[in-house]
Amino acid sequence: MDSIKHCIAGLVIAFVFGAAYVFEARLSDIYKDVKRRNEELSTIRLKNKDLKTKVGTLEELCKATGTEAKEFVTEKKTIEKLNKRVEVLESSLDNVEKRVQMSDQKAFDFRATNCEKGWVQFEENCYLFLSLENNFKDAVDYCNKAAAGTRLLEIKSSHVEKWIDLQLTIRGFQYTWIGLTDILNQGSFVLISTGSKPTYTNWHKNEPNNSGNVEHCVEKWNTGLKWNDKRCDTRRSFVCEMGP
Structure with missing residues (x-):
């Protein structure tokens, strides 16, 4: 089935x-x-x-x-x-x-996807921007429970990322979780919702570097708007995503 x-x-x-x-x-x-x-x-x-x-x-x-x-x-x-x-x-x-x-x-x-109140539509997806800061696990749990079919933000193209960048800048988000982790296999980052390798990444220079051998989750920096691996227990703002 x-x-x-x-x-x-x-x-x-x-x-x-x-x-x-x-x-x-x-x-x-x-x-x-x-x-x-x-x-x-x-x-x-x-x-x-x-x-x-x-x-x-x-x-x-x-x-x-x-x-x-x-x-x-x-x-x-x-x-x-x-x-x-x-x-x-x-x-x-x-x-x-x-x-x-x-x-x-x-x-x-x-x-048109008829996004729920509070969510923002872009193309086929709906996004919920949360200034509430959570660690990576709690951010994932929050998004999974927010509505059926939701997940922590997964950026899959530069086209979508440019729109996300604008939204984060408007809201003043400094650091934001992305649904990407290598917690199961060091150095092999996968999408948290599917376990598959990402087809698009935008790492900052010299990242990911697994500083202190404890950085297994991914955040997006507002400065330079690039990606960085970070300790999963760090508290960050986050974005939930709903769509195909």
């Missing part, structure tokens, strides 16, 4: 990231389309401006000489065609703008 649950969970996560990728790809195509059409509009408007100046000069010449210059007629027709093209492009850009809004809304609706 557990293997079936894991399989289903894997399929759900694959679907979530696959669908999110499709939304982003569609948006990328739309924005490229908007850029191309705007560039064309800009070119047409410049050309139109030059032609109108030229037509104005020809019109004055025609009035002065009492003739209908062939070039004048040709340029006027060109301007009319360009004006029609401008109308078509502006109409299509209105439609593109609607497509962008619809895609943005779909992406938002898809990713």
